[in-house]
Amino acid sequence: MPVVTLPDGSQKQFDSPVTVDEVAASIGAGLRKAALAGKVDGELVDTGFLIERDATLSIVTERDPEGLEVIRHSTAHLLAQAVKQLFPEAQVTIGPVIADGFYYDFAFARPSTPEDLAAIETRMRELVAADMPVSRRVMPRDEAVEFFRSLGEAYKAEIIQSIPAGEQISLYGQGEWVDLCRGPHVPSTGKLKAFKLMKVAGAYWRGDSRNEMLQRIYGTAWPDKKQLDAYLHRLEEAEKRDHRRIGRELDLFHFQEEAPGAVFWHPKGWTVFQSLISYMREKQTAAGFEELNTPEVLDIELWRQSGHAEKFGENMFTTKTPDERVYALKPMNCPGHVQVFRQGLRSYRDLPLRFAEFGKVHRYEPSGALHGLMRVRAFTQDDAHVFCTEEQITAESVQVTRLILDIYRDFGFEDVRIKFSDRPASRVGDDAVWDRAEAALQEAARAAGIECELNPGEGAFYGPKLEFVLRDAIGRDWQCGTLQMDFNMPGRLGATYIDEHSHKRTPVMIHRAMFGSLERFFGILIEHHAGRLPLWLAPVQAVVVTITDRQDDYARRIGESLKNQGVRVEIDLRNEKVGFKIREHTLQRVPYLLVAGDKEVQANTLAVRTRDGKDLGVHAVESLAQRLLQEISSRGRHVLED
RNA sequence: GCCGGCUUAGCACAGCUGGUAGUGCACCUGAUUUGUAAUCAGGGGGUCGGGGGUUCGAAUCCCUCAGCCGGCACCA
Numbered sequence: 242m243p244v245v246t247l248p249d250g251s252q253k254q255f256d257s258p259v260t261v262d263e264v265a266a267s268i269g270a271g272l273r274k275a276a277l278a279g280k281v282d283g284e285l286v287d288t289g290f291l292i293e294r295d296a297t298l299s300i301v302t303e304r305d306p307e308g309l310e311v312i313r314h315s316t317a318h319l320l321a322q323a324v325k326q327l328f329p330e331a332q333v334t335i336g337p338v339i340a341d342g343f344y345y346d347f348a349f350a351r352p353s354t355p356e357d358l359a360a361i362e363t364r365m366r367e368l369v370a371a372d373m374p375v376s377r378r379v380m381p382r383d384e385a386v387e388f389f390r391s392l393g394e395a396y397k398a399e400i401i402q403s404i405p406a407g408e409q410i411s412l413y414g415q416g417e418w419v420d421l422c423r424g425p426h427v428p429s430t431g432k433l434k435a436f437k438l439m440k441v442a443g444a445y446w447r448g449d450s451r452n453e454m455l456q457r458i459y460g461t462a463w464p465d466k467k468q469l470d471a472y473l474h475r476l477e478e479a480e481k482r483d484h485r486r487i488g489r490e491l492d493l494f495h496f497q498e499e500a501p502g503a504v505f506w507h508p509k510g511w512t513v514f515q516s517l518i519s520y521m522r523e524k525q526t527a528a529g530f531e532e533l534n535t536p537e538v539l540d541i542e543l544w545r546q547s548g549h550a551e552k553f554g555e556n557m558f559t560t561k562t563p564d565e566r567v568y569a570l571k572p573m574n575c576p577g578h579v580q581v582f583r584q585g586l587r588s589y590r591d592l593p594l595r596f597a598e599f600g601k602v603h604r605y606e607p608s609g610a611l612h613g614l615m616r617v618r619a620f621t622q623d624d625a626h627v628f629c630t631e632e633q634i635t636a637e638s639v640q641v642t643r644l645i646l647d648i649y650r651d652f653g654f655e656d657v658r659i660k661f662s663d664r665p666a667s668r669v670g671d672d673a674v675w676d677r678a679e680a681a682l683q684e685a686a687r688a689a690g691i692e693c694e695l696n697p698g699e700g701a702f703y704g705p706k707l708e709f710v711l712r713d714a715i716g717r718d719w720q721c722g723t724l725q726m727d728f729n730m731p732g733r734l735g736a737t738y739i740d741e742h743s744h745k746r747t748p749v750m751i752h753r754a755m756f757g758s759l760e761r762f763f764g765i766l767i768e769h770h771a772g773r774l775p776l777w778l779a780p781v782q783a784v785v786v787t788i789t790d791r792q793d794d795y796a797r798r799i800g801e802s803l804k805n806q807g808v809r810v811e812i813d814l815r816n817e818k819v820g821f822k823i824r825e826h827t828l829q830r831v832p833y834l835l836v837a838g839d840k841e842v843q844a845n846t847l848a849v850r851t852r853d854g855k856d857l858g859v860h861a862v863e864s865l866a867q868r869l870l871q872e873i874s875s876r877g878r879h880v881l882e883d
Numbered sequence: 884g885c886c887g888g889c890u891u892a893g894c895a896c897a898g899c900u901g902g903u904a905g906u907g908c909a910c911c912u913g914a915u916u917u918g919u920a921a922u923c924a925g926g927g928g929g930u931c932g933g934g935g936g937u938u939c940g941a942a943u944c945c946c947u948c949a950g951c952c953g954g955c956a957c958c959a
Contacts, residue, residue, distance in 0.1 A: 344954095352887060442954030443886025450956040454886050457954070489894080498932080498950045556958095602959090607884050608950090610957060620959070720959070758959040789916045816916075824920035838918055850919060 246297040255292075262288040262428065265300045275302040277432060278311045278425040285311075287377055287425040303464035310338050315375070315427040316365075316436045316462035317343040322418040323364040324458070327357075333420060334396040334446065334455060341472060342461035346444055348396055353441045353456050361458070362438045372431030373415045377424060385410040385421065396446070397421055435469040436462035479715055484767035485613040491772060491829060493780070494614070502611045502618030504760060509780035512809065514621075516778050517759055518599055520876075521623050521648070525755075528644050530597040530625055535577030537601060541567045547576040547734055552702070556604045558618075574600035575727075575752060578626040579734040582748070587738035592748060593629035593637055599759070600624050614764030621759040627751040628736065631677060634749055638685035638707075638724060641753045645709055645722045646689055648755055651876055652766065653775070656712040659686050660720075662699035669702060670728045678726040678749075679705045685724070703729030706752075713769040721757040721765070773852060776832045777873045784831050785812040785847070786822045788838040795842045799835070799862060808869050810835075827852050833869070 245253045245264055253267065261279030265272045265288065276288050278301040285307055292298065301308045317336035324331050324347055336345035347353075380388065382404055389397040401410060401421055413422045415430055427433065439459045446452040463469040480486075488494045493510030496503070506514060522532065541559060544550040549557065549572065558570040571577065578596045587594070603619045610616050627637050642659075649657050661682060664675045682705055686693040693707075700706055709722035727750040731737075737745045756762035766774065776782055783803065785796045793814050800812040811831075813822050819836065826834055836848040840859075847865060849857040860868075 355888075440953060441887060444955045445885075448956075450885070454955075456886075459954080496951090501950065604959085607957060609884060609886095609955080611951090616958070622959070723959075754959070756959090761959060786919085788918055791916080818915095818917050818922065819919055820917090821921055822919085827920055834919080836919065840918085848919080854920080856919075 243292050244295045245292060246295075248297075248299045258291050258293040260288065261286060261290050261292065261298065261300065264292070264298060268300075272300055272302075276300045277302055277308045277427050280307065285425050287375075288428045289377060290425075309464065311425055311427055312433060312464060313338040313343045313462045314422075315430075316433050316460060317345050318375075318413065318415070318418075318420055318422070318426065319365050319368055319430060319433055319436075320345050320361065320438070320458060320460060321347075321420060322368060322415060323361045325418060327361060327364055332394050332396050335400070342439070342459060344444075344457050344459045346446075346455040346457045348446070348453070348455050353458070355441070358438045358441060358458065365433075365436070365438075368416070369430050369433050371416070372429050374429045375413060375415045375426045377411055377413050377426070379409045379411050382406055382408050382410050385412065388412075389421065392419075433462065435464065435466045436460055437469060437473070475715075482715065482768045482771045483613075484615075484764040487767050487772040488614070491780075493767075496613075501608070502606060502616075504614065504617060504619070510763075512780040513774065513778055514759060514763060517756065517763065518623075520651075521599075521756065524644065524648055525597050525623075525625065528595075528640065530595040532597050532599075533578070533581055534598055535571075535574060535581065535600065537571055537603075538568045539571060539577070541569050543576055543580075544569050547579075547730060549573065549576070556606065558603045558605055570603040571600070572602050572604045574598050574602065574622065574624045575626055575730060575750070576734060579731060579736050579750070582628050582731075582736050583734070587628075587736075587748075589630060589738055589740045589746075592738060593627050593633050595625060595627045597623070597625035614760045614767075617758075617760055620761070622754050623756045623759060625753050627753065628731070628738075628748040629751065630740075630746070631674075631749055634678065634681040634726065634751065635684050637751055638681045638726075639688045641724055641751070642685040642689045642707070645724075645753075645755045646691070649709070649711055649722075653769070654711040654713070657691065658710045658712075658718075659689070659691050659693045660696050660708040660710060661686060661693045662696040662701075662706045662708065664705060665698045665700050665702060667702060668700070670704075674728050675705070678728065682707050682724065682726060701725055701727075703727045711765075713765055714771075715768070717768075719761070719765050721762060722755045723753065723757065725752040727752055772830045773832075774830065775876065776869075777876045779830070779832050780809065781811050781829070781831050782809045782873070783811075783833040783835055783869065784822075784826045785810065785835045785837055786819060786826070787812075787814055788819050788836070790814070790816070791839060792837045792842055796837050799837070799847070802862075803866055803869070806866055806870060808866070808873070823850065827854070835865070 243255050243258060245255065253264065262273065262276060265276040279286050279288060279290060280299045280301055281290060281292060282296050301311065303309060303312060321333050321336055325333065328349060331347045331349040334346040334348060336343060382401060383406065385401050386398045389401060404410065410421060411424055412419050413424060413426050437460060439461055442457045442459065443454045444457040446455050461472060463472060488510065491509065492507050494507055495505045497505065541550060553572055557572050560568050562568065581596060582594065599621055601619065601621050606616060606618050629637055646657060663679050686707060704726035706723055706725040708720050710718050710720050712718050731750045732747045736748055738748055740746045785800050787793060787796045796812045796814060800810055803810040815822065823834060830852055832852055834850045836850065841847055846859045846861055848859050849865065851857060
């Protein structure tokens with residue numbers, strides 16, 4: 242006689258075991274119709290689940306996050322069913338729910354085309370219209386393996402075989418189609434109302450590049466058409482933020498075939514790039530870093546010593562000179578910094594030594610990995626190496642962590658996470674040293690007051706690391722900063738110092754980068770701001786716009802004056818209507834448009850308009866200049882509009 | 884690197900099953916002296932990504948190389 246406790250605390254007693262569906266029906270016909278699944282004692286189950294003893298139950302509908310997951314999962318099944326109907330030779334593998342949708346991987350000899358996608362989607366809609374009930378049954382593991390083998394589903398059988406023997410396997414079926422699945426699923430295919438297949442892609446079986454490649458179909462699914470459309474709209478908006486597109490539109494940079502993965506910076510983009518460098522230079526100098534510069538092309542022998550040739554050689558550009566020497570373009574700055582450290586005799590009194598470099602590195606990245614500024618083959622790191630004693634590693638780590646977070650705040654990134662990668666299976670150095678290195682990094686993260694996510698065993702072979710991940714305006718995560726403890730390379734490259742007992746010791750080296758790659762960071766900034774860079778970074782900060790040629794002299798005079806005071810200003814004297822000029826500069830995301838007409842000339846003022854279309858009224862030229870300069874130097878923390 | 888798709892004027896794109904290129908914006912010239920997101924008119928511009936092949940004839944079909952796009956794998 243089960244007593245079912247509902248989320249509002251009310252209880253219902255039943256004379257015999259009941260299904261979730263029946264409980265929903267007993268509450269109301271509307272709820273029964275809306276029910277996608279149930280949660281019995283916290284466990285997600287089908288609406289057909291039989292409640293045999295006292296339990297708590299909540300009915301899962303499309304309004305619950307779990308309900309949306311069920312919809313997506315069931316839509317993945319629907320996709321698989323449609324594919325099997327249209328292409329019986331295709332074998333099914335897995336079809337999980339992912340952010341905003343799902344995918345399903347198929348093993349299929351013939352490549353799927355976008356036309357296939359349309360046909361599959363049409364078939365899916367037919368299956369929805371048929372409103373087929375979804376049923377569940379269980380089978381012992383070995384029987385399930387045999388069952389799928391008999392269907393010719395080798396991949397499925399392989400998956401089931403990896404489940405412990407003796408376990409019961411649940412199978413879900415709709416119409417003629419059956420799939421292995423943990424569930425739960427919607428009660429019938431008619432519940433799936435808003436979905437769209439997005440793209441086909443290749444994906445390795447079990448995520449391993451040594452395995453064969455399967456065909457993956459991505460889709461999205463939502464409770465209703467409105468939410469689906471909102472999602473598609475969101476994708477369009479994200480596309481408008483694409484830094485590759487904005488980079489071209491705003492004349493910031495370009496790429497071309499002859500230099501895959503290498504940036505041609507245009508004057509405007511380079512202006513921003515240089516602003517980033519000046520900013521970082523100021524910050525790190527204040528934090529006790531000394532800037533230096535080391536060669537980009539170094540004899541391959543040095544890279545053999547450092548271990549890069551062996552561990553990283555696949556990713557290195559090399560060059561052979563007419564004298565038959567082989568050099569490599571540096572993929573990292575650390576060996577160069579160690580060379581500077583090694584010059585002369587270092588004393589423990591010199592430590593910590595903090596060497597920083599805006600080092601341009603080259604890495605031969607796999608062609609398929611290249612992606613605008615986000616993944617390139619030639620990039621600039623704001624790289625630094627702190628050479629210190631073991632006693633100093635905690636203090637140094639804490640300081641660097643604070644600095645990184647402080648810098649991210651200046652750019653408006655408040656949502657930062659830290660990932661901690663500890664010792665990998667294959668490593669150098671003894672465990673006592675690893676203990677200290679890991680403790681130092683954890684202390685640094687703790688001092689920063691940020692929750693630390695563990696990446697077990699993901700540390701570098703020479704030491705553990707912290708990675709700083711920031712989240713942009715549209716919720717994407719980017720790994721930028723990194724802090725790595727290195728007990729290995731200084732020794733390999735012969736770096737030593739003399740300790741207080743006159744003994745030669747090997748220093749610890751801390752690798753740190755804050756932007757990570759300046760190119761990538763710039764790309765993130767563009768997308769984060771949708772091209773509307775804050776005033777201090779904007780390549781053109783203001784444009785003086787005239788209405789007729791009667792204001793030309795005035796505009797020239799003001800332009801000169803602002804320029805002399807350090808504002809990046811342009812003057813637009815073109816024989817065009819103001820509306821036309823406003824439109825163009827707004828599209829160029831110029832922060833402030835300073836309009837000069839006859840009235841403004843008369844009063845020695847300017848009419849100020851923002852790129853967002855706000856009219857800030859008329860301002861006296863001198864006070865406007867002061868306020869612009871203030872906004873620039875405060876890096877946007879006080880804006881003109883306040 | 885792997886799977887799939889794409890590559891036509893500076894940019895965005897048309898160009899059916901092969902008959903040797905077009906639209907819009909941009910650009911140039913002229914007119915217009917203009918008050919907050921597009922003034923009007925005229926004009927110039929492409930060896931259709933590179934190479935090879937099939938064909939009387941290729942932007943269009945085939946092969947190949949490169950780059951790009953979306954994923955996978957890798958990663959700052």
